[in-house]
Amino acid sequence: MPRKRSQVTIPEELATTFATSERCPSRESVRTIDLTGTLKTIRSRVRENCPQSPGVYSLINSENQIVYVGMSVSLANRLQTYFTQKRARRRESRIRRAAVRLIWQPLDHGLIARIRERELIRKFRPLMNVIGHPTQLKTGYVVAIDHPVGGFEFVEELRGRYQGIWGPIPFNQWSRDATEELNLHFQLRDCPKSTVLYFSGQPTPEAPSTPCLRADLGTCLSPCIGKCSKTAYLRAFKRARSFLNGSAEDVTAEIETQMREAAGEKNFETAARLRDRMKAFRYLNDRLRRFHDWTNRxxxxxxxxxxxxxxxxxxxxxxxxxxxxxxxxxxxxxxxxxxxxxxxxxxxxxxxxxxxxxxxxxxxxxxxxxxxxxxxxxxxxxxxxxxxxxxxxxxxxxxx
Known part of the structure; x- marks a missing residue:
């Protein structure tokens, strides 16, 4: 029996939305065909109507939903692969069986097609796309808290003002852990902004209490109980900013020295913790240098x-x-x-x-x-x- 698809009417609004681009508008109009008839007749219609130029395409189901978005440097050749019976094309066949209509738009260049593909995936969120899907790629920022004596946080969205912003970088547990290690290594506070600070040399309560575990463990300079001066704290904060801005060699060398000393003293737990910190810092620095610096240039x-x-x-x-x-x-x-x-x-x-x-x-x-x-x-x-x-x-x- 011939493999046929029932014909549906696609709203003009969907084609208009498909063609709209904030970054890479095209002069070429959107073309569509119904996936009716045998695979051979569909391939023939694709060859007759679709150019060999780069472009983006999408397959649409009976509910007028875009189920898959793709790109190619040769639209006609790529689209014909969806309408073959070869076993090697199982994924294409699965996508084709979910669709009743094909839509495409030629573009000037292969790079433009790549960018438009990701833009359309973010816009329509097709069920059968994995790479480039918004749920698969979340981004976040390392921010310096807007406070005279602040620390660093990792946030998914930018709200309000900050002393500094670095990113975006992938939003995942590694980035969160690296930001936490940043505060730990430079002994910067991560307590609420409302915490009252008492620097050394300033009047303090008669019996200031230790407000958190970090102060007890010595992983914070503890400006809230007068353990450091404001100058010393700002010096540590400046070093952390320098690390985020690209001066990472001295910091990683310092951690590596501490790690080797701890291992030499058979303090393997401390050495393992420093090893994990160094990995986190290298991960953070690599992500920042790869995209943060490149985008600025x-x-x-x-x-x-x-x-x-x-x-x-x-x-x-x-x-x-x-x-x-x-x-x-x-x-x-x-x-x-x-x-x-x-x-x-x-x-x-x-x-x-x-x-x-x-x-x-x-x-x-x-x-x-x-x-x-x-x-x-x-x-x-x-x-x-x-x-x-x-x-x-x-x-x-x-x-x-």
Missing amino acids: ANFVYRFTSEIDSQPRWLVVSRGVIHQLIDEPSSVEQAMGILNPLNSSRTRHSKPTRPNEQLRPGDFETARILFRWFRQFPKEKTSRLSYSAALRLIKRRRAD
Whole structure:
């Protein structure tokens, strides 16, 4: 018997929503076909209607819900794999059986297709997608508490003001543990802001009580009972900030020395605790350097040729986030109108402290894709221009 699918009518709103993009708008319209008829006839319709260019696609069930979102550098070739009877295509067959309609949109470049795929997954949350699903990738921030004598916390959402923000980084137990180890190593407080502080040399109650276990264990400088001066506490806080900003070698070397000394004294419990701390610090530093630092430096124009109409395009990136996808400017004035405001913004936000200056979770995923793209295809770095180099390119072309 021929394998058929019942025809349904998809609301126009779904196609419009599918085509809408905050980061990478496309000039190409969305196309759809019903999955009716045999697999052979469906493959034939795909070959006739779908281009070989990069793009994104989705399969929709009878309830007008998007069940799967994907991308490909060659849409026609990829989509035909869903309508074969090969045993090697079991996953594609399972997705196809849940769908009654196919929708796709051509895009200018493979990188754009990757970014659009993750954007659509975050928007629609398809049941059959795993990679890129919001429930699979949560992000958080290491923040310095907004207090004259504060410590550090790991939060999922930014609310209010902070002395400093580092991230986003993956929201998981490792990141939480690393932030806790940060307070422990530098002996910074993690008690409520309302705790009354009595620094050394200041008047204290006649019999100040030890407020918590950390004070007893000596893992906190204990400014609440006058065990340290304000200067000493702020010095430790500054060292912790330096670690988060990239000066990690001295801290990890210090922990490693302490670990070896503890092991030499056969204090293996202490050595194991220091080993776990060093692992946590290396994990935190690696995540911060990989994305936090890269996004702050990622201010460039990625120049490429569209695979749809062979015209030059600019992907303008500011602090790791796609600012615009545009045709290559035809004049210096047009290019300056786009790039000069971003230069000013980059200088102003070089040390972000407010939530609205930070990456959103979706922007974090975009930064990850950009970062991986240029690592996977290092030759593409030659097409990555600084803002000033992009302006010089337009000037030379005008002069010619």
